[in-house]
Amino acid sequence: xxxxxxxxxxxxxxxxxxxxxxxxxxxxxxxxxxxxxxxxxxxxxxxxxxxxxxxxxxxxxxxxxxxxxxxxxxxxxxxxxxxxxxxxxxxxxxxxxxxxxxxxxxxxxxxxxxxxxxxxxxxxxxxxxxxxxxxxxxxxxxxxxxxxxxxxxxxxxxxxxxxxxxxxxxxxxxxxxxxxxxxxxxxxxxxxxxxxxxxxxxxxxxxxxxxxxxxxxxxxxxxxxxxxxxxxxxxxxxxxxxx
Amino acid sequence: xxxxxxxxxxxxxxxxxxxxxxxxxxxxxxxxxxxxxxxxxxxxxxxxxxxxxxxxxxxxxxxxxxxxxxxxxxxxxxxxxxxxxxxxxxxxxxxxxxxxxxxxxxxxxxxxxxxxxxxxxxxxxxxxxxxxxxxxxxxxxxxxxxxxxxxxxxxxxxxxxxxxxxxxxxxxxxxxxxxxxxxxxxxxxxxxxxxxxxxxxxxxxxxxxxxxxxxxxxxxxxxxxxxxxxxxxxxxxxxxxxxxxxxxxxxxxxxxxxxxxxxxxxxxxxxxxxxxxxxxxxxxxxxxxxxxxxxxxxxxxxxxxxxxxxxxxxxxxxxxxxxxxxxxxxxxxxxxxxxxxxxxxxxxxxxxxxxxxxxxxxxxxxxxxxxxxxxxxxxxxxxxxxxxxxxxxxxxxxxxxxxxxxxxxxxxxxxxxxxxxxxxxxxxxxxxxxxxxxxxxxxxxxxxxxxxxxxxxxxxxxxxxxxxxxxxxxxxxxxxxxx
Numbered sequence: 001x002x003x004x005x006x007x008x009x010x011x012x013x014x015x016x017x018x019x020x021x022x023x024x025x026x027x028x029x030x031x032x033x034x035x036x037x038x039x040x041x042x043x044x045x046x047x048x049x050x051x052x053x054x055x056x057x058x059x060x061x062x063x064x065x066x067x068x069x070x071x072x073x074x075x076x077x078x079x080x081x082x083x084x085x086x087x088x089x090x091x092x093x094x095x096x097x098x099x100x101x102x103x104x105x106x107x108x109x110x111x112x113x114x115x116x117x118x119x120x121x122x123x124x125x126x127x128x129x130x131x132x133x134x135x136x137x138x139x140x141x142x143x144x145x146x147x148x149x150x151x152x153x154x155x156x157x158x159x160x161x162x163x164x165x166x167x168x169x170x171x172x173x174x175x176x177x178x179x180x181x182x183x184x185x186x187x188x189x190x191x192x193x194x195x196x197x198x199x200x201x202x203x204x205x206x207x208x209x210x211x212x213x214x215x216x217x218x219x220x221x222x223x224x225x226x227x228x229x230x231x232x233x234x235x236x237x238x239x240x241x242x243x
Numbered sequence: 244x245x246x247x248x249x250x251x252x253x254x255x256x257x258x259x260x261x262x263x264x265x266x267x268x269x270x271x272x273x274x275x276x277x278x279x280x281x282x283x284x285x286x287x288x289x290x291x292x293x294x295x296x297x298x299x300x301x302x303x304x305x306x307x308x309x310x311x312x313x314x315x316x317x318x319x320x321x322x323x324x325x326x327x328x329x330x331x332x333x334x335x336x337x338x339x340x341x342x343x344x345x346x347x348x349x350x351x352x353x354x355x356x357x358x359x360x361x362x363x364x365x366x367x368x369x370x371x372x373x374x375x376x377x378x379x380x381x382x383x384x385x386x387x388x389x390x391x392x393x394x395x396x397x398x399x400x401x402x403x404x405x406x407x408x409x410x411x412x413x414x415x416x417x418x419x420x421x422x423x424x425x426x427x428x429x430x431x432x433x434x435x436x437x438x439x440x441x442x443x444x445x446x447x448x449x450x451x452x453x454x455x456x457x458x459x460x461x462x463x464x465x466x467x468x469x470x471x472x473x474x475x476x477x478x479x480x481x482x483x484x485x486x487x488x489x490x491x492x493x494x495x496x497x498x499x500x501x502x503x504x505x506x507x508x509x510x511x512x513x514x515x516x517x518x519x520x521x522x523x524x525x526x527x528x529x530x531x532x533x534x535x536x537x538x539x540x541x542x543x544x545x546x547x548x549x550x551x552x553x554x555x556x557x558x559x560x561x562x563x564x565x566x567x568x569x570x571x572x573x574x575x576x577x578x579x580x581x582x583x584x585x586x587x588x589x590x591x592x593x594x595x596x597x598x599x600x601x602x603x604x605x606x607x608x609x610x611x612x613x614x615x616x617x618x619x620x621x622x623x624x625x626x627x628x629x630x631x632x633x634x635x636x637x638x639x640x641x642x643x644x645x646x647x648x649x650x651x652x653x654x655x656x657x658x659x660x661x662x663x664x665x666x667x668x669x670x671x672x673x674x675x676x677x678x679x680x681x682x683x684x685x686x687x688x689x690x691x692x693x694x695x696x697x698x699x700x701x702x703x704x705x706x707x708x709x710x711x712x713x714x715x716x717x718x719x720x721x722x723x724x725x726x
Contacts, residue, residue, distance in 0.1 A: 041357050042423060046431050055434045062358045073358065087441035088434065 001097050001191050008201060011073040012191065013095055014183055017120050018102035019112040020052065020081030023141040026170040027102060028059045028076055031180055031216065034173065039063055039215040053080045056092045063212040070203050072212065074184070081116065090123045098135035098187030100179055105140045105148035105167075135186035137232075138165045139179045144172070155230045164232025175228075181213045182226045264292040264354060264362035267425035273299035276417065284410045285400050289365040290354070290418075291329055298362070305368060307345060307395040314386035320344060328365055338411055340404070343368050344380035347399060352411045356422050364414050369402040464532075471529035475522050482522065485515045524675040528658060531682035538686060539581040542710050545636055546571035546721040548582055549608055552589035556597060557725040564602035566726045567593070571610040573720040576634050579710035580687045588683050591676040592640040592703050599644035600700070610638045613706070634709035643700040652693040656681040680705075 002011040016024040025045065032043045041060030045053065059076040077096075079089040093099075101120065103113040121131045138161075140154055151167070158165035164182050168175025188205045192198050198205055206222075213222040268290075277288045277299040287301035304312075311317035328341050328349045338352030347368030354362040377392045402410070489512040491497060493505065500508065553569045560567040578585070589608065596606040613635050647655060654660050659674040680703075684691045689707035696702045 044423075044427055044430070046427065046434065055431065055438070058430070060357050071358075085438070087445060088438045091434070091437050091441055 001195065003195065003197070003200075005200075007071075008069060009071045009073060010191075010197065010201075011075070012097045012187060013075050013077065014098045014100065014180075014187060015093055015096040016076065016078040016100050016102055017089075017093075017116065018079075018081055019104060019109065019116040020083075022081060022102045022104040022109070022113075022116075023168075023170040024078035024081065024102045025053055025057050027100075027139070027141075027168075027176050027179070028057050028078060030170055030173040030176040031061070031076065032059055034177060034216045035061055036215050036217070039212075052082065053078055054085070055080060055088055061212075063208070063215050065203055065208050066211055070201055070208070072208055074212075076180075083115075083119075086119070086123075089119065090126060093120075093123050094127055096134070097191060098137075098183050100137045100139060100183045102139050102141050102170075105142045106145055107147050107149055110149070132162075133190075135183065135190045136163045137179055137183040137186065137229075138163050139168050139175065140165065141168045141170050141175075143167045143174075144169045158229075158231025161231050164226070164229035166229050177213070177216050177218055178225050178228050180216070181209065181218070181222050182229060182232075184212060185209045185222065185226060261359060262356060262361055262426065263294070264290075264298065264356075264422075265294075265296060266429060267356070267361075267422050268298060269425070270298055272421075276421070277301055280410070280414060280417075284402075284406075286366055286369050286402055286407070286410055287400065288414065290362065291365060292362040293360065295329060305347075305395075305399045307392065307399050308368065310391060310395055311345070311381075311384065311387065314384070316385035317387060320384050324349075328367075329363075333360075333363060338408075340407070344378070344384065345399075346370060346374035346378040346381065346396075348404075348407070350404075350407045350411050352415055354415065354418055354422070356419075356426070361422075364411065364418065366407055366411055366414070367400075369400045369407060370396070372401060372403060468529045468532050471525060475526040475529065478522050479519065479526075482515055482519050486512065486519065489515065521675070524679060527679050528675055528682065531679065531686065538584060540579055541582065542577040543580050543582045543585060545575055545578050545585070545610055545638065545707070546573070548585045549589055549610060549638065550721050550723055552586050552593055553608060553723060553725065555586075555590050556593040559594065560597045560606065560725055563597060563600075565597050565600050566605045566724070567597070567608075568605070568725070569608045569721060569723040571721040572612070575610060575612055575636055576709035578636055578687070578707045580707070584683050585687070585707075588680050588705065589638070589640070591680045592705070595676055596640050596642035596644065596701075596703070600642045601644065604643040604700075605641075606643075607641045608638065609641070610636060612709075613637050635706050636709055638705045638707075639702050640705070641696050641700060641702040643696065646695060646699050647693055647701045649695075655693070656691070 001013075003009075004011075016027055018024050028043060032040055039061050041062070044058045046055035046057070057076075057078040061074045061076065063072045063074070064070070065072070077092050079085070079092045099120065101117060103109070103116070124131050124134060138158075140149070142148065154165060154167070164186075166175050166179045166182065168179060170176050185205075188197075188209055192205055197203070210222045213225060218225060273290055277290065278301070280286070280288050281301045281303070287303070287305070289300035290298045292298055308321065311321055324341075324343050328351060331339065331341055331351050333339050333351050333353045336353055336355055338350055341349045341351060343349065345368065347370050349365055349367035350369075352364050352366075353360045354364055374396075377389060377396055381387060381392060382389055489508050492500065492508045493512060549569050549571055553567055557567055593606065593608065600606055656677050658678040660678075661674050681691055684705055684707070687707055689705060691703060691705045694702040694704055
């Protein structure tokens, strides 16, 4: 996070993590498509090979608060999923304010999803951060494929976990905005707690996040959007009451 | 996280720090672009970064400007205008214009990237069509010659505001592509370097850890060998007394023993002897492992060694009803080695073969000369030169016993390994004999492996390098049969 008092600008970094080919880049592409021309920057994809990200993708998004007084600049990154790029993942992860773990819903990918999560945890640890302190949202992508883990199973497991879990079909843009807005909300809350952003800039976090959601073409109030999650006690204990 | 690493992130542009125009563009290429724009549109261009650094500017100065700059007052006035233009506050992305005392104008457009302004492009000076006479503001400058000014004024670049706007828009669009590519290249190259550095760091750490583990392992290995050697030695000392005194008892030195007493003492003696052999083997093995075994080096005729070894084990074979034969041609090359150790190798192999061969079976020990190129396929370059140096002697100890399953063939050389590990196994032994064989053969730079024998049984194949290429003095072939 970076705060520029003079220009009243907050910059945050969100990272989309997950196993290879789980749809991290597709999430960014979908967000890029949804964002208004004012909000979105160019989606930059660095070095790809056979549809696979080698270094990272970068999508800058800029949201202005309702009165245009404060800008929220977000840099969305993806990491390369293949195990060989461990060093790159650790580098991209440095300075992240929030992480979305994009998992592949197929039963056959269960082990790789878990490995990606353990890798995330280890890399955060190597960077000196405990995963429990990191705003985290989990997305089960590819819900349209056969042989996936069932909704009931996900709901049951999500209820036991702390992080909000979303279902998505990123190729069709389903669940992408929900995942992003929820991550943004969790990240904002965590940064607000540690840096008193609302007090210092006298702004309302809810307003800021809901403006961001609007600029992604969402008309439903963002709390309803976040409510589409499964589990996620962490997102529930919001100041100002549960959604 | 270390401080060093967090600065890495900023250097990478992966953090959130502001981008600098200087980092995104190549100045040389920028000058080329500025030059071509000037060529196409006839308008001077200058690119300035946010920190005020001029990254590229047109090289050609308008003649009027050159004249003004000749006079000190003119130079001062011109410098003032230029710095005004450089510092001009530009709020809209459309840009703004600024006039000069010559009547010319400058158009200033911000260079925006990722929602922030990182520099500005300055077009001009250019004369709007409305200016056709030398303005008073120019004549007011001390030292300006009105006639020359009037003569040079028409040579200045001319453009309408609309044209200037089109050119500036075009310029900004071109710049945007350049910045985008530049940014991408910047991130890619920095990422490359950072990833490599990170991988290197990780590998170095792992290497250091491995090295440490390896050293520790070696240390432990040494300790183990030392321990074995010491223990074996300490065990042998009291055992010698037991053997000696039981022998004296059997010999009646302490008086005549009754029948059962004699039996018991003889059992004590034979078991102690067995124990001593085990300890000796252990001692051998640990010495071989720790590399402290003393080896004599001399030319050894392998045929003689085989005959000697066979005669050592022949009584056992005869007792068991196993036929033992030795065959070695007379022209075998010599082996450089320790005859005593080599004898031990073949005694151990012979004992082992006899042990597992049922009565009526055969144990054959056959030596022959071979060259290693048989293994290599013979198409190695320089074979004709190298082959004579690689003479090998192969000794095959073949039995007709139970044989050794393929999967077990490597393991039988491990210390204490027994193919039949059941407590009721038929054949005794310490499980050390073969591991000693392997170590001794390897100490002679040779190899030992096992093949199957037809129809049953195992063949232990020992290959030893010949000591010298030249043929040895011919000796009589050895062919012995014990039955």
